[in-house]
């Protein structure tokens with residue numbers, strides 16, 4: 696049996712089409728899309744539509760990620776509409792307004808988790824980050840003990856994404872596979888990634904595949920879609936994440952969010968200052 700795990704597309708259509716082409720040539724029996732299809736990238740709607748098209752096949756399934764949840768917050772009348780709080784969420788609002796009501800409805804319908812009965816009476820569980828929550832990730836540096844506390848230990852195969860850092864580990868009877876990220880890898884390797892999982896002799900083996908894609912075209916998409924400039928100054932940080940293969944937004948927020956909210960610095964100035972010394976780890 697062959698299973699493909701795809702995660703964290705983040706509106707990177709160029710990376711997605713490259714990965715889907717590779718996945719389809721591998722001919723898996725099952726394909727799991729582990730959330731963060733949309734947001735933090737320029738072509739969320741195109742990625743969502745392509746995944747929806749694939750979900751028409753019984754072999755494809757998808758779950759929600761924290762970025763789907765962020766975007767859905769703008770579907771509420773209480774969402775911020777102006778001010779610094781809004782400016783900090785402008786990327787998310789931009790993504791929201793690129794989606795039709797039907798798209799938003801389909802995002803709402805994505806489940807939080809999937810459990811599948813596999814051959815040999817094995818069980819597969821797929822969640823975005825871990826059993827401790829949609830934003831509590833499992834990292835390559837997480838200890839065996841930490842991982843044990845974050846998985847569902849009675850399953851044979853536990854599929855996750857969220858950290859954008861791939862991982863394959865066996866903990867007790869569970870093979871844990873973090874598929875890494877298609878659209879925004881955060882391990883210094885800008886190639887798109889996904890996981891190929893195979894079962895032989897009652898044993899699961901996970902393998903991370905990394906593939907070069909048209910980064911130049913992906914770069915152009917930031918501008919042709921108007922994500923830059925309409926997504927605001929922070930959209931520049933997302934482009935930097937894609938080009939360098941390291942997280943920037945979370946680091947920027949840690950350094951500047953409070954100062955921006957306290958009106959001590961503008962978002963524009965804080966981004967300009969930050970980009971003089973971007974994160975490389």
Ligand SMILES: [Fe+2]
Pocket residue numbers: 703705731760762857858859
């Ligand atoms: Fe993500």
